[in-house]
Amino acid sequence: MATVPFLGGGVGIFGIPPLSVGPIVFSGQLPYAYLALAALAAAMATVHNLVNSRFGRGIRALAGSESAAASSGVPVLASKVVVFAIAGAFAGLAGGIGAFFTPFVSQDTYPPLASFGYVIMAMVGGLGTLWGGVVGAVALSLWLGLPSALASLPGLPPTAGPILQYAGYGVVLVVFLLRCRAASCRR
Structure with a gap:
């Protein structure tokens, strides 16, 4: 496995400073809990709107039958890539909050x-x-x-x-x- 020294190599990144947004600095567990709940609420609202959109109907059709969805005009590959990217964005958001909370990230974190x-x-x-x-x-x-x-x-x-x-x-x-x-x- 190749390691990148900029990213901490095989040991990871230590000493990540606390998250700060302007003059607000998150310290302690409670602010991060509120931040995680706010991120969850934003993610749930985004997914709710996404699932109830035209695109959402298309991805639900994909779950039933890819060939039927494709014949109805749903771009199968593009839809799968978009769903993968959205899931990756949510995972990245959660990982970013976790990295600021624990001030350490490595390949063994998750x-x-x-x-x-x-x-x-x-x-x-x-x-x-x-x-x-x-x-x-x-x-x-x-x-x-x-x-x-x-x-x-x-x-x-x-x-x-x-x-x-x-x-x-x-x-x-x-x-x-x-x-x-x-x-x-x-x-």
Whole structure:
């Protein structure tokens, strides 16, 4: 893997200053929580307007059948590229807020295994719904708080927390896959 010294090489970037907008400097957890909630509200409003637009009807048609959408005049490749770019912009916004909050960024900040949790959050909240990711993130965070609390009980090894969290992920995934199969989760 090639490393770029300007971006911190293999170690990452340390000492990122706090976010400041004009004279306002964000310090502490509470301002970043409000900033994250404001970014979430802006993202939800953007997605709501996007999904209810002509373009949104086209991408919903793509989810059903690409060939039917293409025959109706939906530019398949261009629509997929735009959706990918919008999703990347939202991920970049979240990553930027996170970078200012933690003052450190490296390739290990968001490991590939974390994406497994994001998929489960979307499944729990409901695939194809506007609030699905938010509901799934809150529900899964609360659910995985339980193993963390159990892991702090006396007599358990220090590795009990992560093991119980992965077990929690497994339980949630199996339950929702079975629920999805029983309900035949096809639209």
